[in-house]
Amino acid sequence: MAVSVLSVWLAVRLTPPQRVSVGGQTVHLSVTGPWGHWTGPGTLVLFGQDVPTTVAFHGPLRPRLSLAGITFGPELDQFVREPGGSTAEVGRRLAEGWFRYALWQTVIAAGVALAILVAVAVLRRLPVRSAVALACAGVALASGLSAVGSLVLAQDTPKVLRSIDSLEGLVGRAPQVPLPPPEGPAAGDVHLVVLGDSTAAGAGNAPLGDPTAEDRACRRSADAFSEYLERLRERPVLNLACSGATIRDGLLEARTVGGTTVPPQLSELRRAPGASAVTVSIGANDVRWAALTRLCTTQPQCGDRATDAFFDAQLTRFSLDYRELLRRLAALLGSPRVVVTEYYDPFGERADCLGEEGITPDKARVLRTYLARLNAVLREGAEAAGFSTARPDFTGHGLCTGQPYVQGSAERAPLHPTATGQLAIALAVQRALLQPSPAPAGTHTAP
Template sequence: MSVRTFWASVSTLAIGAVAVLGLAQPASAAGANYVALGDSYSSGVGAGSYTSESGDCLRSTKSYPYLWAAANAPSSFTSVACSGATTSSVSSGQLGALSSSTTLVSVTAGGNDVGFADVMQTCVLQSEATCVARVNTAVSQAQNTLPAKLDSLYSGIHTRSPQAHVVVLGYPRFYKLSGSCIAGLTETERGAINNASEILNGVIAKRAANAGFTFSSVVDEFTGHELCSGDPWLHSVTLPITNSYHPKAVGQSNGYLPAFRSVA
C-alpha cells in the first residue's frame, strides 16, 4: 500500500468514525417519534408551568419529557403522562398515543399502585407505628401484586410499539437520614420510606428487564438532594398539597432529565 493510499484509508475511517460517534445520536434523536407515559413524576407535578390542555393531569413544560424534546427536536413528541396515574390507568387511558411508528417511550408507573400518596399522608398525620405499618403494607403490595400489573402494562406498550426503545424510570430516595431536618417525620419513619422506595425500584427494574426495556434509576442523581439534605430537589409537605414529595423544577432538569438522557 502506498503512503497516499494508506492516508486516504485512514481519512475514510476517521470520517466514518466521526459520522458514527458525532452524528448518530443527534440524528437518532431528531428522527425519534417520542411518547411520554406515566404518572405525576413524568407529568411534572411540582415543577410548575403546566400546559392548559393537560387539566388535572398537570403536565409541565419543565418536566423531563418536555425538556428532552426541546433539546433534541424529535420528529414527533407527545406526553400523555397524568397525575395520579396507575399501571391500569396508563394501560387504559394512555397507550392510545402509541403506534407502530413510535420509536422512543418513557414511563413512570407503580407508585400509585402501592398507595404512595396515602403512605405519605399517613406518615405525616399519624403515629410512627401507624406510619411504619402502612409502609409495610405498601412494600407487600409492591412485592406481591405490582409485578403482574407492571407485566401487563409493559406487554401493552410492546404490543402497540414493538420497535420502540422503552425507558422505564424509577423514583428518588426521599430522605437523607441524619440530615438537616429537625421536625417532621422521625428517623424511623424516614428510613422505612426510603427502604420502601428501594424495594419498589427493585421490583420495577426487574419487571422492566424481563420485558426487554431499559430501566434508569434516578437515585444517584438525587443523592445529596433528598429531603433533609439542605439542598432538596423534592418538595416536602407544602401547598398546594399535590406538590408534596414531588420533584421541583430542578429535580426534573438535574435529576430525571439526565437519568433519561443517559439511556435515551
C-alpha cells in the same frame, strides 16, 4: 427416625429447582413448606415478589414456581394445546417437573441420611455389620418419608398442575380488554412518548403555556422532564402522563379526573406511530405510596407488621399489573425503545428537618426501604423484558439540603420533583437512551 426427619427437612431446602420450559417461558419449579395447614395456595415468584396462587394444593409441600425467563408476546398468555385439546402443554410439563423434583428430593434425603449415619457409626465405632444395617435402615426410612411427603400426601398436585393452561390459570387474572382507538390528533413527528403518573406529568411546577382541559386535569407542567428531553434530543416529545395514574386506571384504562375523562395512555400512544422510544414512570400510586407516607406521619412509628403486610399486598398486585403492562409495551408496532424510570429518594441521608411533618430519620429509612423494593420490581421486570431502566440521582439534594430537588410540604406537590429534579430525571433517561438496548434476561425458546 430423627435423622430421617432431619434429612427430609434438609432435602426440601437443598434440592435444586427443576427447570421447565414451555411457550417461550422458563419456570424454575421447587416447593414451599412443610405447611401446618393441609390445603392452601402455592407460590408464583414474579419479579422477585411471592404471589399466592388462586388454585389450591393439598399436602404439606406445595409448588413454588419462579418465572426465570419470560418471552413477552402472545406465548405468555396463550399456550399451545396438544392435538387432543384436553391437556395444556404447560400443565403437562409442570407436572413432569414436579415428579422430577420429588425424585431428586428423595435422592438427596437418602444421601443426607447416609452421610449422617455413616458419621454416627464412625464416631461410635460400630461393627461393620451394625453400621451397614443402621445406614440401610436410615436411607430406607428417609427415602420413604420423602416419597410419602411429596408423592403420597401431595398426590393431587400433578393433577392440579396439569389443569393449568396459562399464567392466569395460576393467579386468576382476567385478560386485559382491548384498548380503544386513540382520540387525540395524530402526532406523526413525535420522536419520544412519555407515559406515567404525577412525577412524569411534572405536578407542582410551572403550568403549560396553552393547556388543554386534559393537561389541566393531569397537572402537566412546562417543567416536566419531557420538556427537557425535547430540548436535549431536539425532537418532539409527547407527554401523556397524568397525576394519580396507575397501570389499570390511566395507562390501560381511561381515567376520570375532575369531570374530565382522560383516554388510556397506552391507547393514545398510537397517535405517534413514528416514535422510536417510550419512557414509563409508574408504580407509586399502584402501591399507594402517598397513603403510606401519610400513615407514617400520623403514627408513632412505621414499618410495623400491619404496614408491612399492607405494602406487600399492594406490591404483589402491582407486580401482576406490571407484567401486563410490559407485555403490551413489548407488542407495540415498530418495537420502540422502552425506558422504565425508577423513583428517586426524596429524603436522602438527612431527614432532621422533617420532624414537624411527622417524619423522623427512622421513619424515613422505612419509607426508603419500601421505595427500594418498588424500584427492584421495576428493574427486574424491565430486565426480563429487555427494556432499559433510568435511575435519577438526587444525591445531596434531598428535602433537608440547601438545594433540594424535591418540593417541600408547603409547596403545591409535596415530595414531587422540582424543576431541577425534573431535569435530573431527563438526564437519567437520556443516558439510558444513549446506551445499547439490553437483551431480555434469561429468556429461552421452547423446544
